[in-house]
Amino acid sequence: MELGETVSAVKSRRVLIGNEVCPAVIVIKDGKIHQILSDSKFSEDVGCEVLDVGNNVVMPGIVDCHVHVNEPGRTTWEGFWTATRAAAAGGVTTIVDMPLNSIPPTTTLSHFREKQQEATGKCFVDTAFWGGVIPGNQQELRPMIQAGVAGFKCFLIHSGVEEFPHVTDVDLHSAMKQLQGTGSVLLFHAELDLQQETKDTGDPSQYSTFLQSRPDVMEVEAVRMVTELCLQYKVRCHIVHLSSTKSLKLIQKAQQAGAPLTVETTHHYLSLCAEHIPAGATQFKCCPPIRGANNQEQLWSALKAGQIDMVVSDHSPCTPDLKKMDSGDFTQAWGGISSLQFGLPLFWSSARKRGFQLSDVVRLLSRKTAQLCSLDNQKGTLAPGYDADLVIWEPERTFQVEEGSIHHKNKLTPYLGTTLQGVVYATILRGQLVYREGSFCPEPLGKHLFIAQRKTQGQL
Template identity: 60%
Template sequence: MEIQRGHYGLCDESIFEQVIDAGRLVVMAGIVDSHVHVNEPGRTDWEGFETATKAAAAGGITTIVDMPLNCSPVTTSVQALETKLACMPGKCHVDVAFWGGVVPGNQHELVPMVKAGVVGFKCFLIHSGLDEFPNVSEADLHLAMTQMKGTNSVLLFHAELDSCGCTDVTGDVTKYETFLASRPREWEQDAIKLVCRLCLQYKVRCHIVHLSSGDAVPIIRQAQSEGAPLTVETCNHYLTLYAEEVPTGATEYKCAPPVREKSNQDVLWEAIGSGVIQTIVSDHSPCPPEMKNPETGNFMTAWGGISSLQFGLSLFWTGAKEKGFSLRQVQRLLCENTAALCHLDGSKGSIAVGKDADFVIWDPEATIMIETGMIQHRHKLTPYLNRPFYGVVHKTIVRGRIVYEANQPIPSASGQPILLQ
């Protein structure tokens, strides 16, 4: 069954059947956000399973996939994965799956991590911002992809290469254009050329995370046409925000790759419509507010990451509605394709007999004004404050259990870790 309007019966072996009359609201498969930095253990003061999954539930997300950084230890070994799992019981309001990490020298951990249940791996082609998660070289990638051949796992790339030495850009550090000039589009293009070449060579599934540069779209399209098993995501901040509107000192807008110009945003929307970009995610990457330099407004030293997990459906739908996208396309981009990326499409991402009873019930015509008091993330700093968006979540249901209901207390945590078998 695809998107439905009306009432829908829900059942789970552990609870009695219940009927929810959704009226004229949309009943859609629960959203799968495949790019979330939970940061627990080790940096739970940045975010954590309790707060991140509450935010997810409030946003209609029924499954998140946790990134292998910025937690400590980083998830680059089976032992680190076990450490993460040990801190989760009783905290998760939605289901949680896990990415592993590829760093120099850990290629022999990759197959064991696949067997332990990670959905795939992420690597950086440039400094990640954390010394404990170093970027890989091309030689490291050859080793990693040799190990991954035959596993059907997927390798995610933070695709920036410092290929033109632009990190020493001078200018007013409170001006967004100074930061933007320090991470030019060429970095993404050069990195993506490398990814495409290796993807075609090894035929290992590859995925480019948070594409921000529209200039890279022709490179990706060409590789896909040549048979590269390559998929691409972009994020709500690249589709909603643009460089020309960023105020001086507003470091809550900083992320990497950076939010670029309005004309670039238009190219990304076109790439979504044509199928070059298949998934839309949050890249929720929070930090304590002081790490954003609110007193100085210094973009160059502020932490790079945008908090938005709770509002992904509203953010995307507002733009998609304006562009003429259908609700069916929304489900494909936010649910089906993200689930397929992570090998979760057997149980998540669509409404069908035999799959988990994961749903979001929402009103696409109502508007929401994002205010501090409604935010479930641990920290409330976000560039979307005091801005209206279309799309209001009424209920979120995970495996037949209501985990969020508007204007009601959030129920006790019933989410589960997901480990691939």
């Protein structure tokens, strides 16, 4: 079967159906899952193109709802062509592009149109788009919702780029009023600049110096603000890339009081810890920062207990010079980690040791992420009527992350040289074979996804 061809059926001895792994055949029609049959009930039609993947696991494709593609405007950092190839190679069949680091940012309807235009013909997987909330753009929010953005992202602290300023309390109240009744969601980078008196800054090449500059309390106080807003307006709110478990009690308390609040964490907080970051290794810098090993174990416990809803990459690449590898200065380096291609094996390598099952992988990396951006009626689930987006992989097999096998544009990542468990064999997008064993379909087959928002009250 050639790459790019339409697959009529996928057969495996290990198909994840609900919480069970069993032999099955997934029958595909018009890009959708038509039926899921046991081996005995499936009879091959003449000319039916069946892809038999043997003992490989077949699961719903990963939905990564936190990806910085940076195009247009910063295409030396990343772009739709390279990012979505990396996604396909990692079994990710849907990405949701963040509104910042591209120029212009996705903060107006016209900028959203520009982003779509730029992405056209370049996506190897399906792509949806977040909008952004910045000071003064509240009148743009409803037009962007009607045009199909997945929701909105804002920063409570400097974003790192001048064209995406952080919001104030006044901006947030204005935005919340616009979002009431729309069913849309507001995502928060939850750190507050508490303007603590900084002591002697310490050695900038030591990771501990950077970590001390972004303490847990910055996250805790930001989350406190979000929970209050969420309860006041009853607008769906979401905490992106939670790093500190000290915020979890606030989140739980708000949820118990009726706040429509969800929370994600990332592969780097679950896989990396502060104690093991070498001096000058600025490829490990991100915001909020990677914290200590005890905090990491608490994140895993919170995931297991259902206190954290999902896991994403927060793929945030840049050019190597911005990482200041020559000086090793953590205070000056760009904060962002590239991991889009390796999310599934990163998660599985650690999760399997902690008693997580394949069904947990689907829940945390596919189903809940699809739910966040209102794509759960077509993505993230293996069932009739859903898009035939499949990742076919070998959970037992290991591989080493090497520069030559990385498909995102800039190869710098803290995972270089790491051995991971779980090898993606093939990726199927709406019934079409887009990736197999290191090779891609000749042309990008991804579509743009526009979200039909679920109104909660009133009309847009």
